[in-house]
Amino acid sequence: MAALLCARRLPRPRLRRGARQGPGRPYRAALCAELKQPLAVGEVAPRPVLPHEVRVDVHFCGVNFADTLVCRGQYQEKPHLPFIPGIEFSGTILETGTDVCTVKEGDRVIGVSHFNAMAEECITDQKALWKIPENLSLREAATLPVTYGTAILALQHRACTQPGETVLVTAAAGATGLAVIDVATNVLQAKVIAAAGSDEKCKLAMQRGAQFSVNYSRCSLKEAVQQLVGSGGVNVAIDMVGGDIFLEALRSLAWEGRIVVLGFAGGNIASVPANLLLLKNISAMGLYWGRYQLEDFPVFSKSLHSALQYYHQGRIQPYVGKVFKLEEVNDAFLHVMQRKSTGKVLLSLK
Template sequence: MTAPLAGLRWGLGPGWLLRLKRCRRSAPWDLGIRSSASGKELLGLFSLNNDILLQSCRNYQAVLCTELTKPLIIRNLPSPSLQPHEVRVGVRYCGVNFADILACKGLYQTKHCLPFTPGMEFSGMVMETGANVSTVQEMLWPIPEGVSYEEAAALPVSYGTAILALDHRARTQPGETVLVTAAAGATGLAAIDVAANVLKAKVIAAAGSDYKCNLALQKGAAHSVNYTQGSLKEGVKKLTDNRGVNVVLDAVGGDIFKEALHSLAWEGRIVVVGFAGGAIPSVPANLLLLKNVSALGVFWGRYREEDFPVFSSSLSSALWYCQERRIQPHVGAVFKLEEVNEAFSRVTQRKSTGKVVISMK
């Protein structure tokens, strides 16, 4: 029995199996399943020819990191036996994240034993279920009708982060002004989308080129600042009549973080979601005191262990907003599986905009 799905995984090891409920996972992490037309069943929506199913379960292609900082390799691997609390997933698309690249360099906060398959999100189809899997729940999310496999693979990490950062952590209100750094990246464009189209805030996009600034404007930002052509702080001052912004979502770190922090209005909130610039800044505590501002952090994946309902809600909300067309993920480039190293280079060299995805078709 098969069912379309979308979802998430941490790069833990070769094999596309998911262990459900409270059991340990053998490889991928969370995923979602598209509900049936009747809305009653999540599994067993489509039948697959048994010969095809058996063939598909004998082996699979996997991207492997076998040595840190070295190019990834692709191997044909035998499919592991399906355990009672696992499901087998046929992947259609995988999202590429900066964290995947850090993991393959040994620089990510979560360390993996070699060899491992990098990746944090995907879309695809449940090919087979274990004997003890009667329903899909807790670790699985439905893809609503009208959301494509490509869109589903682009949603989880970027939009989950944006929703948690702007809504759950910063409590962004309609009419407030939000500054988004690295605005043309996957998380940046997701933050613009969520802030402008869901939370009804006014967005100032900050990026490192005119092209990226223009893309951010097309995606819903009201204004933009190219921070390679002048001071971000001064640019924000001009755009806000010296009032500053209510919320900052920063994915860059370094000097950009410092300028963004100084751009906050009274009782503003800055949310740190990453350090794409490479430098981890320190926070001047006196500034927090003088302007009564708050510095917050969001590590979206940690919520899965610490507060699963909040974690799950962020993904469910992203899927629902996408179905309602209130948001629309921007897929900047699609690569084939054998082009995975080129996909990583596109992100590393900052040539990408929006989400880069890997197609398994």
């Protein structure tokens, strides 16, 4: 991991003609040329857009735990080397293909891509773009796709969270954790117990809307939750840590409680004790938000439309923790991998 602190520069490629009139100009990008090695920052030659595609001038790109995993060969998807990481972005439309009808040049958008967004330009399908309202900055907009898309599907689509229910969220000060707090508290009118690994992170989660917090590095999560809500337990748990924290969150559920697994930031994948599911009629389920793009696009797209609608209505407030420059991409990765980050971590491409 320490190797990610340094960067190397790609050789400058020759200019070649793109889809726009005149010679295409190379653009800067972060490139993963070898797994578990530093990302290179260099220039890439553009390619023409296909009829259904759009070229975006990227302003901000999200830095997600998934990006660090894919560059180490530990993610569910394994792009062919070399590749440009980055799965979400905000920016403005530079060029549209001949069949594009949903956006036009100059539109401000958020979008998702298949690991090619950590670059000054990004080409993606028109279906993977959503126009953003004028009152939403491109900086804040870049926080919405992965974190709020995940939070909305986890709470509403999977857990079916109801007003007045109690939601326990682990890794609560991370980007997705804070989004879960935001949506649960301000959209769904639920009560939130934020669980995190330090007093500082617990304090931030409380400032962002959680009613209670638990520092699980200093006490038993299950016992702390029981002191807060009694033996009945919580209705919903959203877990991103895995291992023992997942098991304690599972044991904190009330009758007919639901736990949604979003990831394993702690590095350990726990086995589910099926007897606990039986005794209290508990449901344990997973959420891989990105796969909805392939398996159920209407549900996937609705999560983004909902995030934009909630922002427009003033019901959510995205939180940006830190912004790195493109040349600092390896520092940004290390910041996320060492679990120092709070809120959304972004790369600025401008």
